[in-house]
Amino acid sequence: xxxxxxxxxxxIDELQKSNETLKRYIREKVNQLLSxxxxxxxxxxxxxxxxxxxIDPIGIIADAFGQVLEHLEETNRKLINTKDQxxxxxxxxxxxxxxxxxxxxxxxCNEKQRELLVSDLNEKExxxxxxxxVYCGNDSPALYCPAIETIETGKPVFIREIKKxxxxxxxxxxxxxxxxxxxxxxxxxSIDVTEKKRAEEGMRQAEKLSAIGLLGAGVAHExxxxxxxxxxxxxxxxxxxxxxxHHKEKLQVIVEQxxxxxxxxxxxxxxxxxxxxxxxxxxxxxxxxxxxxxLSTQIERxxxxxxxxxxxxxxxxxxxxxxxxxxxNLVLNAxxxxxxxxxxxxxxxxxxxxxxVETRIVDNGPGISDTLLPLIFDPFFTTKPVGEGVGLGLSIxxxxxxxxxxxxxxxxxxxxxxxxxxxxxVRSP
Ligand SMILES: Nc1ncnc2c1ncn2[C@@H]1O[C@H](COP(=O)(O)OP(=O)(O)OP(=O)(O)O)[C@@H](O)[C@H]1O
Ligand SMILES: [Mg+2]
Numbered sequence: 001x002x003x004x005x006x007x008x009x010x011x012i013d014e015l016q017k018s019n020e021t022l023k024r025y026i027r028e029k030v031n032q033l034l035s036x037x038x039x040x041x042x043x044x045x046x047x048x049x050x051x052x053x054x055i056d057p058i059g060i061i062a063d064a065f066g067q068v069l070e071h072l073e074e075t076n077r078k079l080i081n082t083k084d085q086x087x088x089x090x091x092x093x094x095x096x097x098x099x100x101x102x103x104x105x106x107x108x109c110n111e112k113q114r115e116l117l118v119s120d121l122n123e124k125e126x127x128x129x130x131x132x133x134v135y136c137g138n139d140s141p142a143l144y145c146p147a148i149e150t151i152e153t154g155k156p157v158f159i160r161e162i163k164k165x166x167x168x169x170x171x172x173x174x175x176x177x178x179x180x181x182x183x184x185x186x187x188x189x190s191i192d193v194t195e196k197k198r199a200e201e202g203m204r205q206a207e208k209l210s211a212i213g214l215l216g217a218g219v220a221h222e223x224x225x226x227x228x229x230x231x232x233x234x235x236x237x238x239x240x241x242x243x244x245x246h247h248k249e250k251l252q253v254i255v256e257q258x259x260x261x262x263x264x265x266x267x268x269x270x271x272x273x274x275x276x277x278x279x280x281x282x283x284x285x286x287x288x289x290x291x292x293x294x295l296s297t298q299i300e301r302x303x304x305x306x307x308x309x310x311x312x313x314x315x316x317x318x319x320x321x322x323x324x325x326x327x328x329n330l331v332l333n334a335x336x337x338x339x340x341x342x343x344x345x346x347x348x349x350x351x352x353x354x355x356x357v358e359t360r361i362v363d364n365g366p367g368i369s370d371t372l373l374p375l376i377f378d379p380f381f382t383t384k385p386v387g388e389g390v391g392l393g394l395s396i397x398x399x400x401x402x403x404x405x406x407x408x409x410x411x412x413x414x415x416x417x418x419x420x421x422x423x424x425x426v427r428s429p
Contacts, residue, residue, distance in 0.1 A: 033061050096169070096190040099176060100131045102151050102183050104141065116192060117164060131188075136164050146173040147186045154183060163370070166411050167194045198409060202402070205377055209399055212379050213272035220268040227265065231258040260387065267392040271379060277319030277403050281427055284357050285310040287320070288348050291327040295335070299346075304338055309349040313357050316424040322400045323424070326408075329393040330361045330420045336384070337365030337418065356406065356423035368412040376410060397422070 031041040039060070090097055096113035100106055105128050109118065117135040118126055126134045132141045141148060146157040150173040159171045169190040176185040234254040237243070243251070292299070292306055299306055331346065338344030347362040368376060375381045377398045382391030394410075401408040401422050408422040 030061065034064070039064060096188075096192070098131065098135070098188045098190075099185050100147060100188065101185045104131050104147060104151075105129065106131050106134060107185055113190070116167060119165075146171055147188055149173070150175050150186045151183065161193070161197070164190075167192055168197045169193060198407070201374070202407065205398060206402060209271075209379065209395060213399070216268040216379070217272040220265045220272070223261070224265050224269075227258055227261050231255060231262065234258060264390050267390050267396070271392050271396045271399060277322055277400070279317045280320055281315050282318055282320050282323065283315055284313060284323075284350050284359055284424070287323055287327060288350060288359065291324055291331060292348065295328060295331055298332075298335060302335060302338065302344065304335060304344040304346055307345065307347045309347060311349075311351045313350050313352050314426045316357050317427040318404050318424055319400075322404075326397045326400050326422065327359070327361075329397050333393060333420075334361055334363035334365065334418070336389075338363055341365050341416075352426070353423060355426055357426060358421055358423050360419055360421040362417065362419045364416055365418060367414040367416050367418050368410065369414050373410060373412055377408075 034041055090110050093110060094112065096110065096116055098106065098109035098113050106126055108127065113135075121134065130141075131147065132138045132145070136142065146159050146162075149155075149157045154175050156172060156174040159169075162169050162171055170193050171188060171190045173186050173188045175183055176187050178184045234251050238248065238251050238255065288308060288310060292308070331348070334346045338346070341364060343364075345364050347360075349358075349360040349362070351358050351360075372383070377394045378391075379395040380391040381394075382389040384391075398408050401424070404424055406422055406424040408420070410418065410420050412418040
């Protein structure tokens with residue numbers, strides 16, 4: 001601000017001169033303020049001595065200030081209202097919303113995003129961290145990341161399916177721009193489609209299983225009889241006295257191979273059985289104890305640690321033999337997977353999940369890769385060497401659980417953790 005020297009007046013001329021200076025100063029400042037407020041500037045006539053008081057420029061400015069302030073307060077109120085409404089939509093939307101800056105650092109995210117993808121961190125801990133660390137649990141961005149594409153192209157990107165922390169999402173990313181058009185960040189809206197995908201997969205699986213089941217049942221019947229004959233005749237021949245060792249060995253191979261064939265057929269018939277479960281009231285906690293006891297010799301022989309985390313749960317109505325078969329199939333698979341794991345552990349957990357009892361079998365084996373995971377419930381899918389596994393265990397489990405009105409699923413972290421979990425409906429009162 002310009003400083004005005006104090007007036008020291010010696011004669012009339014000096015008085016007039018300093019008056020003029022003062023008026024010029026007032027006019028300049030008044031006009032400066034009026035133009036800031038969008039009001040017409042004063043012309044010289046309006047600044048002579050007589051009208052200066054009438055016009056009351058300070059009054060005009062004060063009024064203008066008053067109006068501007070009122071306008072500002074009104075705009076502020078509207079802005080706060082709009083912000084509250086947007087915040088409510090942001091927080092209560094049933095979809096995940098996140099905003100990241102152009103370096104992929106989190107600016108903010110809504111409740112749903114926190115619930116599904118942020119795990120235990122509070123806002124102070126995750127804001128400013130890289131989104132791929134917090135949302136995807138990775139050390140670096142994924143090979144294909146829609147947010148990066150939006151940052152590079154400045155355009156929205158839509159992804160039909162992407163997997164994050166074991167769940168599936170549909171994602172749209174849109175650029176968030178400053179007023180000058182430069183990129184401020186990316187808004188990412190994700191819809192959790194995990195349940196929809198599982199339901200679709202379940203239906204596809206059910207269709208596939210019933211087709212294979214029908215075919216399998218027919219073929220198994222046809223093959224069973226000739227296989228039984230081969231086995232029977234080979235055993236009969238083995239009893240002959242005058243057989244050379246060489247022939248006995250060959251016959252032994254025939255017997256073993258025919259037995260293996262019969263086992264496969266039994267599995268196939270089991271898998272394609274048409275029988276409905278014969279229901280009884282059972283406790284899944286008792287069932288877990290029973291199966292682990294039955295398999296205890298094998299578990300100990302392999303040096304595996306087992307832990308049980310059995311919570312108080314309601315009873316279920318299920319076929320005890322079939323559910324036992326499911327549990328032992330899953331534990332046997334885990335045991336097999338842990339064959340080369342130094343400190344192999346199997347945890348069996350039960351808990352109530354809504355209207356279902358959930359049983360989880362967790363192992364710290366080598367895990368299942370993302371490529372193989374969608375295949376493991378397929379009949380005859382196995383990674384075991386020929387002769388060791390038929391690949392029917394999980395498809396039988398899935399058929400049994402489906403017949404009970406439940407669901408079964410697998411999740412695996414290829415770095416070494418596999419979780420099989422199945423849900424059975426709680427017994428109706
Ligand atoms: N806990 C597990 N950890 C890692 N891989 C597993 C696990 N459980 C199942 N698998 C994979 O799923 C495949 C299919 O399992 P499934 O029980 O259907 O057949 P299988 O065990 O190979 O043969 P079988 O008919 O004798 O059960 C297995 O071969 C294995 O690759
Ligand atoms: Mg198996």
